[in-house]
Amino acid sequence: MPGGSIYVQQNEKYTGSSPQWWYEKFWREDAPNRRKHRYVKAGVGFVIGVAIALRFDLTGASPLFGLLLGGIVAGADWGFYWYSFHRTAVWRGARRGEVITGRTLRRSLNRLGYHVLDGRAIRGQASIDHLVIGPGGLWIIDNESWSPDIEIACYAGRLFFGEKYGSKVAKPLVETAEAFAELLTRETGVPVTIRPMIAVHCGILPKNGVVMGEGLTLLKPRLTARLIKAADVDVLDAAQIELLSRTAARELQRV
Incomplete structure (x- = not known):
């Protein structure tokens, strides 16, 4: 074959x-x-x-x-x-998207005080590929790939993958972000929200490489760290980042 x-x-x-x-x-x-x-x-x-x-x-x-x-x-x-x-390597199964994105995140964010945790899940619930905690807040990032001819777009606030609605993709990840945020807030006493993203390894994105809709951001893998760095800093201080990171490492199951 x-x-x-x-x-x-x-x-x-x-x-x-x-x-x-x-x-x-x-x-x-x-x-x-x-x-x-x-x-x-x-x-x-x-x-x-x-x-x-x-x-x-x-x-x-x-x-x-x-x-x-x-x-x-x-x-x-x-x-x-x-x-x-x-660029179709992840879609074809020749490369692993989580490895590519994880390497990009660490290379760009570790020196800025961000912590990147890979492969985490609430026990018995949904899992994600990366959890990022740092001065600008928290993000969860999954990796996905679609056929090279699938156009990913947002019209009137709704996501589309080709001719199909994107709600089935967005809703579970948005709910996972909310569940992660609720757990971390409860365990640490630090009120947090988590922004969900999908690193798109194959599929047609707009020229700027970013699509936002239904509470979800889809973007090219190389832009994930750039978008995180562009967020407002000083949302969390060093002590809060350390507390949230240790709590996430303890409470969220490795997958």
């Missing part, structure tokens, strides 16, 4: 006739066509490079200019298609 491994047990979601399996199959089968088109584009780049050199009376260097521009065009074409395939 495309992308398979005899050493890793396959998830049924990514095998058989799943959209992920067909996407990877067609991608690999289309490789000869992509190479052929790349050669054509590189050839056009070569001709343009030669023409530019001749235009500026650089006759002796025209082949070099042609090769240079042709190489740039071919490299840019390869990079574009590589990125379009790479």
Whole structure:
């Protein structure tokens, strides 16, 4: 099977006739066509490079200019298609979204006094991938991926995933944030609210990479830390952050 491994047990979601399996199959089968088109584009780049050199009376260097521009065009074409395939890695099961987002959060937030706890749940209830506690407040972050052609948008305050309403996605995470906040407030005596977010690893977001609706923020993974840092600081002091973090580590079950 495309992308398979005899050493890793396959998830049924990514095998058989799943959209992920067909996407990877067609991608690999289309490789000869992509190479052929790349050669054509590189050839056009070569001709343009030669023409530019001749235009500026650089006759002796025209082949070099042609090769240079042709190489740039071919490299840019390869990079574009590589990125379009790479950005589906989480959706295809080739990478784990929680690992990507967790690394991004720690790299950007730890030095600013934020604590990042991974894989937490209220015993017997919903779980989340990341809980962030810091000077700007608290956030829970889940990781999700949708088909590469699914547009994620908000119209009149309602979330949409393609043609489907997003309430079934938003409501459980909003309720989980409320439950986490209630538990931490009760156990610490520090009144807190928790803002829920979803790091979207595959799917079509607006150009700014952020969609807000129904109490939920959906955004590109690389923007999660940036949005948190943009929040008002001094919502919590160092003692409150430490208390909330220790309480969350004790009261919230690892998953």
